[in-house]
Amino acid sequence: MTATDYWVDLHRAGQRLGGGFLLTRRFVLTALHCLRDLALEEQVDIELADGERVDGRFCRQDKEADMALIEIAAGHRVSLPIPAADRARDGDRWRGPYRPAVADIHLSGLVSGTARHHCVGGATIEALQLTTDQHLGDYSGYSGGPVEGVPEGTERQPAVLGILIEQTPDRADASRAANVLIAATIGEAMRRFDHLDVAHLIDVLRPPRSGHRQQAATRERFDDAEELLRQLDDWAERELIDPAQVAELKVLTVKRLIEREMGGGGA
Amino acid sequence: MTGGPEPRVPEAWLTTLSLAQRAQSGDTAARDQVKDAVQRLSRDPELLSIGDLGQAVTGLTGLLNDLEEPEVSQALLRQVVSRLTAKGTDVRSRQRSLNRIAVALANRGQLTAAEQVLSAAIKTPWRRSDSDYTALAITSANLAAVELGLNDVDAAGRSADRAAQFIRMAPASTQSDGRPVAQLELRLRVASLKATTARARNKHAAVEARLDEIAEIARSLVGLLGGEHPKSLSALVTLALAECESATASGDRDRSERAVDVLLIAAQKAAASAGGRHPLTVTALSSLAAAEGLVALDSEDSQRLSRSEALMNTAQERSRAAAENGGLRRPTAPREAQVLLPQPDEAAPREAQVLLPQPDEAAPREAQVLQLQPDEAVDVSTLTFSMLGPVGVWRDGLTVTIGSLRERLLLATLLLHEGRVVPTDVLIRAVWGDSPPALSTALLHVHVARLRRRLGPNALVRKPPGYLLRLAPGSLDLHRARELVEQAGESRAAGRAEESRGLLNQALALWTGDPLEALPVPDAEEEREQLREWRLELLATRLELDLELGEPEKAIAELTKLTAEDPQRRRWRKLLMLALHRSEQQADAVDQYSAARRLLADALGDSPDASLRDLERRMREDRP
Numbered sequence: 001m002t003a004t005d006y007w008v009d010l011h012r013a014g015q016r017l018g019g020g021f022l023l024t025r026r027f028v029l030t031a032l033h034c035l036r037d038l039a040l041e042e043q044v045d046i047e048l049a050d051g052e053r054v055d056g057r058f059c060r061q062d063k064e065a066d067m068a069l070i071e072i073a074a075g076h077r078v079s080l081p082i083p084a085a086d087r088a089r090d091g092d093r094w095r096g097p098y099r100p101a102v103a104d105i106h107l108s109g110l111v112s113g114t115a116r117h118h119c120v121g122g123a124t125i126e127a128l129q130l131t132t133d134q135h136l137g138d139y140s141g142y143s144g145g146p147v148e149g150v151p152e153g154t155e156r157q158p159a160v161l162g163i164l165i166e167q168t169p170d171r172a173d174a175s176r177a178a179n180v181l182i183a184a185t186i187g188e189a190m191r192r193f194d195h196l197d198v199a200h201l202i203d204v205l206r207p208p209r210s211g212h213r214q215q216a217a218t219r220e221r222f223d224d225a226e227e228l229l230r231q232l233d234d235w236a237e238r239e240l241i242d243p244a245q246v247a248e249l250k251v252l253t254v255k256r257l258i259e260r261e262m263g264g265g266g267a
Numbered sequence: 268m269t270g271g272p273e274p275r276v277p278e279a280w281l282t283t284l285s286l287a288q289r290a291q292s293g294d295t296a297a298r299d300q301v302k303d304a305v306q307r308l309s310r311d312p313e314l315l316s317i318g319d320l321g322q323a324v325t326g327l328t329g330l331l332n333d334l335e336e337p338e339v340s341q342a343l344l345r346q347v348v349s350r351l352t353a354k355g356t357d358v359r360s361r362q363r364s365l366n367r368i369a370v371a372l373a374n375r376g377q378l379t380a381a382e383q384v385l386s387a388a389i390k391t392p393w394r395r396s397d398s399d400y401t402a403l404a405i406t407s408a409n410l411a412a413v414e415l416g417l418n419d420v421d422a423a424g425r426s427a428d429r430a431a432q433f434i435r436m437a438p439a440s441t442q443s444d445g446r447p448v449a450q451l452e453l454r455l456r457v458a459s460l461k462a463t464t465a466r467a468r469n470k471h472a473a474v475e476a477r478l479d480e481i482a483e484i485a486r487s488l489v490g491l492l493g494g495e496h497p498k499s500l501s502a503l504v505t506l507a508l509a510e511c512e513s514a515t516a517s518g519d520r521d522r523s524e525r526a527v528d529v530l531l532i533a534a535q536k537a538a539a540s541a542g543g544r545h546p547l548t549v550t551a552l553s554s555l556a557a558a559e560g561l562v563a564l565d566s567e568d569s570q571r572l573s574r575s576e577a578l579m580n581t582a583q584e585r586s587r588a589a590a591e592n593g594g595l596r597r598p599t600a601p602r603e604a605q606v607l608l609p610q611p612d613e614a615a616p617r618e619a620q621v622l623l624p625q626p627d628e629a630a631p632r633e634a635q636v637l638q639l640q641p642d643e644a645v646d647v648s649t650l651t652f653s654m655l656g657p658v659g660v661w662r663d664g665l666t667v668t669i670g671s672l673r674e675r676l677l678l679a680t681l682l683l684h685e686g687r688v689v690p691t692d693v694l695i696r697a698v699w700g701d702s703p704p705a706l707s708t709a710l711l712h713v714h715v716a717r718l719r720r721r722l723g724p725n726a727l728v729r730k731p732p733g734y735l736l737r738l739a740p741g742s743l744d745l746h747r748a749r750e751l752v753e754q755a756g757e758s759r760a761a762g763r764a765e766e767s768r769g770l771l772n773q774a775l776a777l778w779t780g781d782p783l784e785a786l787p788v789p790d791a792e793e794e795r796e797q798l799r800e801w802r803l804e805l806l807a808t809r810l811e812l813d814l815e816l817g818e819p820e821k822a823i824a825e826l827t828k829l830t831a832e833d834p835q836r837r838r839w840r841k842l843l844m845l846a847l848h849r850s851e852q853q854a855d856a857v858d859q860y861s862a863a864r865r866l867l868a869d870a871l872g873d874s875p876d877a878s879l880r881d882l883e884r885r886m887r888e889d890r891p
Binding site: 023025026077079082084085086087157159185186187189190191196197198201204205206208 | 435478479481482485486489494495499500503506507510524525526528529531532533534535536538539540541542543548552570571574577581584585
């Protein structure tokens, strides 16, 4: 299994919808227009690169940026390697490991720029402008596929740079597409979905229990002082100190605690 | 980074570093001058006047260690620390300088030296002022991290508690001193350290409380900086890895998998926003690798463990690529080393975020299971080890496969120490050489855990400042060889030459090849060479016994071969001459002497020594 085998084919009721790829072990990223006939929460059949089929759920969409997330069913844990992401640089070589059918060719080319792109859906996104070596005239079917950087130097693993979302029309012939494709960067894709927000992920790890947690934190801050107050009672009971003085000592303890909390001086 | 001209490098530093580098390259003249140069530097008024004192000290001590001058290295370090902690030095800048030195040392794997510097920093007098408390909190946190790296959990716990105390002692007003983010980062680091030490001491309630604290701090950072800020992402990585460690320790598989998922997302976000070679990305990838490794070990999933190694390799490759391009400084991960230096200003936050080896992140369970108990019954008697040839392990006579090169390097280093504790930094150096990867301490623990699974839980134990391989008596071939040789000597002294020869033959039979064959263990060449020499000595003694027992013919073939292989070794030549003479091949014996004389004259400009000349004379007189 190689790092290129993270792409997927999406199906519904036996019909191929389009391509996508494993962004994480739980989520597939695809172009929204591949799921145009589906509603949110509908089931999608995901065919992994090794032929395995798993259930997925169309869980999130960004209409303006034409991207969608499909969540893999909880019962399945993907063990395929997920390639690390990266940012593309102008002039880098790229390739597309996904192709719609076995008879189709793989795309490749050069990253000719990273810029703000106004999507068909209306959003302005960070996108890669990709020239392709292959002049197909029509790149339908490749949408949703990943854009990979070609490893250089000592790096052995390719990095995923973006997701193919649009082709550009050939100005000379409107019936054809130019050999320039648009890919949303992975960074843009990840910013678009709240499932991938840092704040959300913190809550996933440690669900907030606001009232209880604040109380617990407050209690903890006063643990030392409370321990000391209890200790004074214990000493008085055991007649290690004069019970008459305990009240005064407790007042002093509380006074120091208040000073500390109010920033009136060090311990 | 602030602007302005590059600071001048004092002449004493330039001279000393140049000499040390040349000495390391083999320049013997430079080698002879290095020690004096270091001593002069130590006395130089400009000792502390170099721009990046931490890097300079680490670089020079590293070179001195490579030149096998640890005392000189230590003396230099003591002098630097002494000057920095001298009376009158500003507390804050003192703490800052000492922290920088310690971090630089720790980043190079010199944990023991880093601990010494930080301990000195903590012990120096300080005033009760807000900035002192913060500086001391940072120093204590760094010390805790180093102590964890040295597997001293108790000391690390005390240092972490001290750090938390110093944070609390800083008056509230200065905790938001225009630098709320810096304070939050410091609290995050301390909470993380406390979680680790609590976990190592099985204080589960305390661990959970610390994790809650880390989450709250992370939320605060997100609130201040936004979710896309690298520091927010870094806090998420810290939380996720701590979660994974706790979940694995408590056997909560769902929770640990959740944490791994979050780490993967964090790593992707970091790479996609900051770039694949950014220190944050390398950190996140390394943390993900460590978490995958933890879960893999827990579930005994070797494929997943391989993935973990592949991720770590990716992180290393990206880090190297960044360094080669002269871009970002090669990081060690915040998890591995998040030093928060006392910041005079926020102008150089990147300078400040130096990284310090973090402790035992990857194997908290190991701390529970494998603390060495003095009276603990140890079932290691079934294991035998070899190092007089390829490194090998057997259990009840059956081979224990140690497939991974890193595990074999680890085992070889432990065997070389023959049942003594091997410090963590020595093991890191043995496995990764001079360029350990990010999270090397955590990854080391992964490899240790794998090795431990093969050997059995009682064979390889953690003992501060590192690990100990327990060897049952006679379980190591080297030990058996020594015992046999000792017995052979006693037999020979008692006049039992035949018995002595038999024992020596048994000892020699334990050699199955070159010691630690084909394993590039750093710093082991001297030991390897000593073992080779010892074997040749034993062989020579056994050949002498052949002659003593009146069996010179037995020795001739072997001695002829040895002499041909190593013609400059006089002992072979002498024995061969004797053997030839005693088997009545006097002419050949004399030829050997002549050949020796020619060889010594041609190759070494030398002549046969007195013993060889004497033997030749006695042969001519027929009284060998």
